[in-house]
Amino acid sequence: MASLRLIDHDAVLAAVSPEQAIERVTEGFKRFACGDWVMPSKVYLDAPPGGDFRAMPARGDGLAIVKWVTSFPGNSAHGMPVVYGTIIVSSAESGEPLALIDGRAVTALRTGAVAPIATRAIAPEGARSVGIIGCGLHGAWVARCMAAAGYGDGVVFDATESLAASLAAEFGWRAGTRAEAAGQDVVCTITPGSEPVVTAADLRPGQHINALGADGPGKSELTPEALDSCLLFCDEWEQASHGGEITGAVARGVVARGDVTELGWLLTGVSSMRRDDKPTLFDSTGLAIQDLAICTALMAKLAAGEIDARSVDL
Numbered sequence: 653m654a655s656l657r658l659i660d661h662d663a664v665l666a667a668v669s670p671e672q673a674i675e676r677v678t679e680g681f682k683r684f685a686c687g688d689w690v691m692p693s694k695v696y697l698d699a700p701p702g703g704d705f706r707a708m709p710a711r712g713d714g715l716a717i718v719k720w721v722t723s724f725p726g727n728s729a730h731g732m733p734v735v736y737g738t739i740i741v742s743s744a745e746s747g748e749p750l751a752l753i754d755g756r757a758v759t760a761l762r763t764g765a766v767a768p769i770a771t772r773a774i775a776p777e778g779a780r781s782v783g784i785i786g787c788g789l790h791g792a793w794v795a796r797c798m799a800a801a802g803y804g805d806g807v808v809f810d811a812t813e814s815l816a817a818s819l820a821a822e823f824g825w826r827a828g829t830r831a832e833a834a835g836q837d838v839v840c841t842i843t844p845g846s847e848p849v850v851t852a853a854d855l856r857p858g859q860h861i862n863a864l865g866a867d868g869p870g871k872s873e874l875t876p877e878a879l880d881s882c883l884l885f886c887d888e889w890e891q892a893s894h895g896g897e898i899t900g901a902v903a904r905g906v907v908a909r910g911d912v913t914e915l916g917w918l919l920t921g922v923s924s925m926r927r928d929d930k931p932t933l934f935d936s937t938g939l940a941i942q943d944l945a946i947c948t949a950l951m952a953k954l955a956a957g958e959i960d961a962r963s964v965d966l
């Protein structure tokens with residue numbers, strides 16, 4: 653019989669701050685890049701017409717996890733979350749199941765955290781101002797993590813004005829137009845990816861884009877011309893080339909493996925940063941090693957008695 657600890661949504665967010673998430677996820681990218689952490693590609697299970705399920709496994713630091721997570725873009729119209737998720741954490745030594753963790757909170761933290769990590773690694777030193785396009789659940793966490801890392805002021809934009817206004821108020825930033833948000837030093841796009849929100853006319857050399865919304869086949873947030881004008885980075889080539897912002901350009905044959913630098917290579921010094929006088933684009937598709945990074949923090953806090961978690965015997 654296995655005894656599982658249950659860590660719910662609020663317990664996750666109370667235990668791990670945006671600063672800690674940034675530190676842990678940075679470490680996760682490094683451990684993955686040097687081969688200590690292992691992650692097969694995520695598996696998609698389509699659920700037409702509304703969305704899809706993804707199974708996301710990873711192993712590292714004595715733990716093995718799988719996140720069972722969804723994307724149902726139409727849910728928000730019914731007052732439901734776009735993303736649901738549950739993470740099973742097991743011992744990588746014995747296979748014993750250890751914990752069941754709310755995947756929504758972990759996803760929110762690790763998705764937010766990657767934006768400042770990529771920005772620190774890729775954007776020019778002086779880049780400070782932030783544009784957020786898409787102020788839903790994950791846009792809000794991207795803004796929180798960018799602010800926690802010291803970026804700002806910011807201009808935020810959402811198709812729903814009230815969402816932009818309340819997110820801007822959280823940091824003393826400003827709600828503005830799409831073009832104003834797209835004109836900032838660092839632009840984070842986190843919309844459903846059903847229409848372009850950044851065009852080539854918005855971009856200039858030295859500007860950095862974190863494109864986070866296109867995390868599955870058929871989604872994109874930049875026009876093809878905008879993407880073609882950028883120097884490209886991604887979280888992981890296999891995922892990004894099949895279900896990310898760069899997927900369309902790979903399919904058109906204008907982007908190949910050698911044109912895209914993985915974030916972990918920059919963080920470990922395997923690749924060095926070059927700019928080529930172009931805007932830069934980081935394609936985030938969301939990796940299981942990012943989830944594992946947050947889970948390692950949670951399991952350490954659980955072991956230290958810092959999280960009050962119920963147990964359930966299976």
Ligand SMILES: NC(=O)c1ccc[n+]([C@@H]2O[C@H](COP(=O)([O-])OP(=O)(O)OC[C@H]3O[C@@H](n4cnc5c(N)ncnc54)[C@H](O)[C@@H]3O)[C@@H](O)[C@H]2O)c1
Pocket residue numbers: 723728734735759763785786787788789790791809810811812815842843844845847848849864865866867871936937938939
């Ligand atoms: N890269 C990752 O790791 C990662 C992680 C989680 C979610 N996602 C993806 O991010 C996207 C957003 O997820 P969410 O959970 O925040 O959804 P959400 O519904 O909570 O937020 C999306 C927001 O985008 C706004 N929006 C839609 N079209 C817009 C447009 N043209 N211009 C401006 N704003 C627009 C909506 O009004 C909404 O507020 C989804 O595609 C999701 O699959 C990516």
